[in-house]
Amino acid sequence: xxxxxxxxxxxxxxxxxxxxxxxxxxxxxxxxxxxxxxxxxxxxxxxxxxxxxxxxxxxxxxxxxxxxxxxxxxxxxxxxxxxxxxxxxxxxxxxxxxxxxxxxxxxxxxxxxxxxxxxxxxxxxxxxxxxxxxxxxxxxxxxxxxxxxxxxxxxxxxxxxxxxxxxxxxxxxxxxxxxxxxxxxxxxxxxxxxxxxxxxxxxxxxxxxxxxxxxxxxxxxxxxxxxxxxxxxxxxxxxxxxxxxxxxxxxxxxxxxxxxxxxxxxxxxxxxxxxxxxxxxxxxxxxxxxxxxxxxxxxxxxxxxxxxxxxxxxxxxxxxxxxxxxxxxxxxxxxxxxxxxxxxxxxxxxxxxxxxxxxxxxxxxxxxxxxxxxx
Amino acid sequence: xxxxxxxxxxxxxxxxxxxxxxxxxxxxxxxxxxxxxxxxxxxxxxxxxxxxxxxxxxxxxxxxxxxxxxxxxxxxxxxxxxxxxxxxxxxxxxxxxxxxxxxxxxxxxxxxxxxxxxxxxxxxxxxxxxxxxxxxxxxxxxxxxxxxxxxxxxxxxxxxxxxxxxxxxxxxxxxxxxxxxxxxxxxxxxxxxxxxxxxxxxxxxxxxxxxxxxxxxxxxxxxxxxxxxxxxxxxxxxxxxxxxxxxxxxxxxxxxxxxxxxxxxxxxxxxxxxxxxxxxxxxxxxxxxxxxxxxxxxxxxxxxxxxxxxxxxxxxxxxxxxxxxxxxxxxxxxxxxxxxxxxxxxxxxxxxxxxxxxxxxxxxxxxxxxxxxxxxxxxxxxxxxxxxxxxxxxxxxxxxxxxxxxxxxxxxxxxxxxxxxxxxxxxxxxxxxxxxxxxx
Numbered sequence: 001x002x003x004x005x006x007x008x009x010x011x012x013x014x015x016x017x018x019x020x021x022x023x024x025x026x027x028x029x030x031x032x033x034x035x036x037x038x039x040x041x042x043x044x045x046x047x048x049x050x051x052x053x054x055x056x057x058x059x060x061x062x063x064x065x066x067x068x069x070x071x072x073x074x075x076x077x078x079x080x081x082x083x084x085x086x087x088x089x090x091x092x093x094x095x096x097x098x099x100x101x102x103x104x105x106x107x108x109x110x111x112x113x114x115x116x117x118x119x120x121x122x123x124x125x126x127x128x129x130x131x132x133x134x135x136x137x138x139x140x141x142x143x144x145x146x147x148x149x150x151x152x153x154x155x156x157x158x159x160x161x162x163x164x165x166x167x168x169x170x171x172x173x174x175x176x177x178x179x180x181x182x183x184x185x186x187x188x189x190x191x192x193x194x195x196x197x198x199x200x201x202x203x204x205x206x207x208x209x210x211x212x213x214x215x216x217x218x219x220x221x222x223x224x225x226x227x228x229x230x231x232x233x234x235x236x237x238x239x240x241x242x243x244x245x246x247x248x249x250x251x252x253x254x255x256x257x258x259x260x261x262x263x264x265x266x267x268x269x270x271x272x273x274x275x276x277x278x279x280x281x282x283x284x285x286x287x288x289x290x291x292x293x294x295x296x297x298x299x300x301x302x303x304x305x306x307x308x309x310x311x312x313x314x315x316x317x318x319x320x321x322x323x324x325x326x327x328x329x330x331x332x333x334x335x336x337x338x339x340x341x342x343x344x345x346x347x348x349x350x351x352x353x354x355x356x357x358x359x360x361x362x363x364x365x366x367x368x369x370x371x372x373x374x375x
Numbered sequence: 376x377x378x379x380x381x382x383x384x385x386x387x388x389x390x391x392x393x394x395x396x397x398x399x400x401x402x403x404x405x406x407x408x409x410x411x412x413x414x415x416x417x418x419x420x421x422x423x424x425x426x427x428x429x430x431x432x433x434x435x436x437x438x439x440x441x442x443x444x445x446x447x448x449x450x451x452x453x454x455x456x457x458x459x460x461x462x463x464x465x466x467x468x469x470x471x472x473x474x475x476x477x478x479x480x481x482x483x484x485x486x487x488x489x490x491x492x493x494x495x496x497x498x499x500x501x502x503x504x505x506x507x508x509x510x511x512x513x514x515x516x517x518x519x520x521x522x523x524x525x526x527x528x529x530x531x532x533x534x535x536x537x538x539x540x541x542x543x544x545x546x547x548x549x550x551x552x553x554x555x556x557x558x559x560x561x562x563x564x565x566x567x568x569x570x571x572x573x574x575x576x577x578x579x580x581x582x583x584x585x586x587x588x589x590x591x592x593x594x595x596x597x598x599x600x601x602x603x604x605x606x607x608x609x610x611x612x613x614x615x616x617x618x619x620x621x622x623x624x625x626x627x628x629x630x631x632x633x634x635x636x637x638x639x640x641x642x643x644x645x646x647x648x649x650x651x652x653x654x655x656x657x658x659x660x661x662x663x664x665x666x667x668x669x670x671x672x673x674x675x676x677x678x679x680x681x682x683x684x685x686x687x688x689x690x691x692x693x694x695x696x697x698x699x700x701x702x703x704x705x706x707x708x709x710x711x712x713x714x715x716x717x718x719x720x721x722x723x724x725x726x727x728x729x730x731x732x733x734x735x736x737x738x739x740x741x742x743x744x745x746x747x748x749x750x751x752x753x754x755x756x757x758x759x760x761x762x763x764x765x766x767x768x769x770x771x772x773x774x775x776x777x778x779x780x781x782x783x784x785x786x787x788x789x790x791x792x793x794x795x796x797x798x799x800x801x802x803x804x805x806x807x808x809x810x811x812x813x814x815x
Binding site: 138344 | 463465504508512513514515517518519521522523525526528529530531532533534536537540541686689692693696776778779781782784785786788789792793796
């Protein structure tokens with residue numbers, strides 16, 4: 001019965017369950033080997049997660065991860081590896097932070113202005129590997145990795161020489177984004193609905209941005225001509241070409257779109273998290289890499305990535321207090337890493353099995369004729 | 376245009392092209408390398424005299440560059456084993472990290488030799504994991520490689536930090552300065568050696584270098600830089616690179632390994648187990664990168680430090696591409712990147728960087744002149760413009776930002792893959808998961 005239900009949900013749901021089990025086993029072994037109790041660790045994680053505050057924090061962080069996952073997934077959909085999401089949003093966030101703090105605009109215009117800068121810079125930076133690929137055949141994995149490091153150097157230089165605030169801060173950082181440029185929190189909406197979070201718990205407005213990105217991604221993918229061409233190009237490039245899709249244009253548009261969404265990643269911390277509101281040393285800069293994991297886990301599906309982002313954020317939240325009771329917090333990354341690796345392995349095994357099944361089915365359909373023939 | 380000049384143009388072109396064929400023959404392979412190296416030294420010498428930045432070719436800079444190049448070279452050689460056997464290895468960074476953490480622990484417990492082996496073991500284990508995912512289960516190589524990086528801890532805490540927490544937070548380790556982000560110091564150090572007489576003792580090369588003569592002093596600086604105060608692990612690393620060239624190109628094992636990366640189907644049909652070769656390739660790959668991690672531990676503070684790999688695994692990958700998937704090329708690429716980093720970290724970095732820009736400008740001018748002689752107008756114009764830009768920057772700008780030097784290796788790699796895309800020849804079947812019976 002359970003197997004039949006699982007079978008109906010299909011390998012896409014079954015695989016993460018298996019991978020999750022493997023991850024829990026692997027991290028339990030790691031905990032046991034290092035002399036800690038897995039039941040205590042997972043028990044503590046569970047207790048931490050079971051609170052409104054944790055739920056809000058998971059949504060906040062999950063929203064950043066979700067946008068990162070979608071940015072990478074757009075490229076994956078046609079077999080493009082945009083490893084450069086990190087560089088794209090790093091540059092996008094820096095420019096947006098600098099010009100956003102400088103601008104004096106009403107809130108209705110200010111937020112879109114900042115977001116537009118980030119999106120444009122992200123897309124422009126992503127255009128470089130796109131152009132290199134279509135004109136010179138340069139593999140985008142190599143070029144985006146290199147461009148990530150170039151982006152690290154560029155942002156450090158720009159921040160230190162031109163964009164840093166002249167205010168009292170010792171570390172290099174941009175000016176704080178004024179209130180009109182921030183995305184308002186959702187607390188007032190939640191309170192209007194009759195709920196009330198505890199003190200200091202803020203549901204970031206960026207959660208709505210992430211939802212809009214998800215809806216946009218869904219419409220783009222399944223309800224637009226471009227999305228159809230994108231999916232065809234991913235599954236069968238030569239068929240796409242034969243039916244009139246220009247592969248070069250497709251590559252360029254897709255990687256720029258991926259970069260544009262990557263530009264949005266930085267808007268989470270920059271415009272929606274009171275801890276930041278500026279670009280400096282502490283600004284989170286490896287969300288793009290997480291996006292890679294999430295796009296893989298979510299199978300590039302708008303809902304799948306969302307689930308993966310929530311699991312990711314939940315692991316992060318749940319392992320946070322572990323170090324207080326003497327259990328290494330790093331078990332979270334081992335949990336995430338083994339989950340990721342076993343998930344991609346299980347996905348691969350399932351898809352191979354499906355292929356073999358398809359071959360057997362085709363052989364079975366062809367077989368009766370040969371068997372029926374006189375010997 | 377008259378008929379006469381047309382004719383002359385034609386004959387000119389044919390003469391030039393036959394000349395070109397002959398010249399090409401002369402300018403290929405080793406000859407080309409020798410000519411390029413010689414030309415580079417001359418250009419650097421000229422730039423040093425004009426700019427008066429002695430550090431440009433001093434033995435100190437060269438030596439620092441060499442030390443910084445070694446981990447990059449080992450990571451690149453690690454990449455070579457993987458990619459020659461058909462697996463794209465994005466996980467080099469993670470393998471370096473595993474090398475540093477195990478080397479850090481073993482070095483503290485049992486000294487530098489143990490650290491070297493432990494580093495190799497750490498990388499090898501990561502290589503095995505990557506092989507399990509890619510060779511056995513056929514997972515996309517790039518995906519699996521990034522998973523290795525994430526697990527090891529390239530973008531935050533990972534296995535390395537987990538182990539550091541386990542090993543370096545005890546009272547015993549803490550007394551020696553151990554913490555979750557720092558290991559206790561390695562117990563002892565590898566000895567350093569110098570070439571007697573020339574680089575040590577009377578130090579003849581050092582005397583020559585200090586004279587500041589054109590060309591001679593630069594050559595002396597270069598030679599002294601690579602022969603003075605060499606730590607044993609530097610020598611071991613160079614031997615590993617040479618050993619790799621022998622193993623991969625002059626032994627039956629190497630032939631099988633490369634066959635798995637070029638035509639796995641053909642290799643399979645001749646009885647070579649492609650999967651096994653790819654396992655060997657990744658184990659060697661991880662071991663090399665792991666030794667690179669150990670070398671990183673010895674450099675600087677002589678202890679494990681969180682984040683001490685700093686993307687050098689990716690630089691190794693860049694060196695591999697830059698070096699056209701060959702050991703000598705990897706060494707050359709790592710040398711260039713190490714030199715760039717060395718200049719960035721040296722005293723008086725800004726002046727030296729400016730001198731380097733001047734050198735690049737002069738080199739491009741020479742290239743433009745050659746291109747004009749060969750009637751390659753487009754190449755000449757582009758090189759000329761960039762040369763002019765470099766020289767203008769040199770003469771106008773007072774301070775060069777360090778970040779531009781930091782970016783140099785990556786920009787150079789981008790330029791190489793863009794401009795010489797046709798000349799680069801990666802293994803034909805790299806990155807394609809192989810299943811027994813595939814016809815490729």
